[in-house]
Amino acid sequence: MLNMAEGIARLSALAQSPVISTVADAFAAAGFDLAIVGGPVRDGLLGRSTHDFDFTTNARPDDILRIVTPVSTAQWDIGREFGTIGARVRGEQVEITTYRADSYDGATRKPTVEFGDTLEADLARRDFTVNAMALRVPSLTLVDPSGGVEDLIAGVLRTPIDPAVSFGDDALRMLRAARFSAQLGFEIEEKTSVAMHELRETLGIVSAERVQSELVRLLAADDPVRGLRTLVDTDLMAQFLPEIPALRLEIDEHHHHKDVYEHSLTVVRQAIELEHERHPGAAPDVSLRLAALLHDIGKPATRRLEPGGAVTFHHHDVKGARMARKRLKELKFDSATIASVTTLIELHLRFFGYAEGTWTDSAVRRYVRDAGDELERLHILTRADVTTRNKRKATRLRNAYNDIEDRITALREQEQLDAIRPEIDGNRIQEILGLGPGREVGEAYRFLLELRLDEGVLGDEEAEARLRAWWASRR
Numbered sequence: 001m002l003n004m005a006e007g008i009a010r011l012s013a014l015a016q017s018p019v020i021s022t023v024a025d026a027f028a029a030a031g032f033d034l035a036i037v038g039g040p041v042r043d044g045l046l047g048r049s050t051h052d053f054d055f056t057t058n059a060r061p062d063d064i065l066r067i068v069t070p071v072s073t074a075q076w077d078i079g080r081e082f083g084t085i086g087a088r089v090r091g092e093q094v095e096i097t098t099y100r101a102d103s104y105d106g107a108t109r110k111p112t113v114e115f116g117d118t119l120e121a122d123l124a125r126r127d128f129t130v131n132a133m134a135l136r137v138p139s140l141t142l143v144d145p146s147g148g149v150e151d152l153i154a155g156v157l158r159t160p161i162d163p164a165v166s167f168g169d170d171a172l173r174m175l176r177a178a179r180f181s182a183q184l185g186f187e188i189e190e191k192t193s194v195a196m197h198e199l200r201e202t203l204g205i206v207s208a209e210r211v212q213s214e215l216v217r218l219l220a221a222d223d224p225v226r227g228l229r230t231l232v233d234t235d236l237m238a239q240f241l242p243e244i245p246a247l248r249l250e251i252d253e254h255h256h257h258k259d260v261y262e263h264s265l266t267v268v269r270q271a272i273e274l275e276h277e278r279h280p281g282a283a284p285d286v287s288l289r290l291a292a293l294l295h296d297i298g299k300p301a302t303r304r305l306e307p308g309g310a311v312t313f314h315h316h317d318v319k320g321a322r323m324a325r326k327r328l329k330e331l332k333f334d335s336a337t338i339a340s341v342t343t344l345i346e347l348h349l350r351f352f353g354y355a356e357g358t359w360t361d362s363a364v365r366r367y368v369r370d371a372g373d374e375l376e377r378l379h380i381l382t383r384a385d386v387t388t389r390n391k392r393k394a395t396r397l398r399n400a401y402n403d404i405e406d407r408i409t410a411l412r413e414q415e416q417l418d419a420i421r422p423e424i425d426g427n428r429i430q431e432i433l434g435l436g437p438g439r440e441v442g443e444a445y446r447f448l449l450e451l452r453l454d455e456g457v458l459g460d461e462e463a464e465a466r467l468r469a470w471w472a473s474r475r
């Protein structure tokens with residue numbers, strides 16, 4: 001439960017940090033209003049770490065630039081037509097934007113930028129009440145016209161205006177709702193989620209790049225499953241990734257799972273747990289999470305009812321990889337991500353043909369070679385793919401996978417050892433010792449190899465000296 005007194009204290013501390021007070025003092029001295037706005041206010045109150053320094057002001061871009069230049073080491077104005085000036089202040093990046101009075105520059109319309117005069121009007125056009133708060137600096141007055149604090153306490157996402165109007169202005173906000181629910185663990189208020197469902201088709205106007213970027217942010221969040229469910233439940237997912245809702249129809253009788261959809265969400269969750277376990281503190285692995293989400297999308301198209309009632313999904317790995325490639329291309333994912341996700345989908349079944357000891361060394365080697373750079377992700381995905389409630393089966397599969405990882409390690413060590421050669425080869429041995437081919441050359445070679453294994457790299461000269469000494473000692 002959010003403690004507001006603590007939140008306010010944290011926010012005041014943030015506001016008095018050197019970066020913020022430097023900017024605040026400069027604007028106050030120039031006679032303009034300034035407020036921290038949006039993400040940093042929300043995250044500050046929640047006690048989440050914040051990396052954004054977003055400000056809003058009644059100063060126009062020319063004035064912003066003039067005021068911020070003496071207190072910053074760099075300035076840029078890529079967002080100037082939207083009223084935004086960026087600057088580097090005390091080593092941090094800050095963004096300062098003129099109050100806006102138009103609706104947000106959504107994807108649905110050509111952005112018509114209109115500057116405004118009041119902070120309240122600027123806040124009214126923001127996406128959610130928890131993002132529509134500002135803290136005036138240096139006075140430290142919290143401005144919260146739409147009840148953002150209340151919603152933060154309740155853990156609710158709600159639009160400051162009628163959600164249908166807000167989403168009509170900018171359809172991307174519907175995806176942002178799902179993304180924030182995944183990041184913050186918040187519920188989406190009923191009217192807001194009803195509007196998401198009703199306006200789902202307007203998402204078609206949003207560019208694939210923006211959809212992709214929200215999906216990536218959602219997957220990188222603490223609880224992607226919450227966001228994914230939101231997208232499926234509101235039918236928004238069907239607009240850009242219909243393969244996911246299609247999984248709901250597939251009752252996986254064979255495994256007594258609820259269905260492939262629930263299974264896939266469990267795999268996403270388990271993959272994230274393993275990510276944390278195996279790589280504590282690492283950045284969220286979006287490719288892995290995407291692969292976990294998509295790994296079974298080939299199932300609906302390959303489902304067969306066999307005589308006797310068993311359900312099979314032959315080649316759903318290959319089919320799924322092909323479907324994923326097409327879909328990810330449409331969503332304008334970069335080629336590295338597409339390659340990584342499709343490799344993982346293609347290989348996600350390979351392990352399930354393994355029972356301890358049944359793979360030859362060459363099968364293990366082929367597994368490593370085919371996975372290439374994706375091997376660690378494949379370990380995680382395959383382990384996460386075990387969602388059976390049968391404890392004994394789960395343990396057996398876990399042990400079998402441990403066995404594979406052990407064998408990979410052992411083979412690698414062995415192959416590294418095998419690759420070790422002494423500094424001096426057989427021909428040189430013959431030259432140095434004045435020998436023809438024969439048993440003694442082999443003995444000299446083994447002597448040098450032992451030396452190399454015991455003492456590491458010696459260098460040519462030292463190796464030759466040791467060889468001569470060894471030879472002399474034998475005579």
Ligand SMILES: Nc1ncnc2c1ncn2[C@@H]1O[C@H](COP(=O)(O)OP(=O)(O)OP(=O)(O)O)[C@@H](O)[C@H]1O
Binds near residue numbers: 131
């Ligand atoms: N499409 C939009 N419609 C309305 N308001 C928006 C929109 N995009 C951004 N905003 C406003 O701008 C602020 C900054 O947006 P941004 O996308 O950087 O998110 P954020 O809240 O800072 O979260 P994050 O820390 O994840 O970036 C938001 O808090 C919100 O007030």
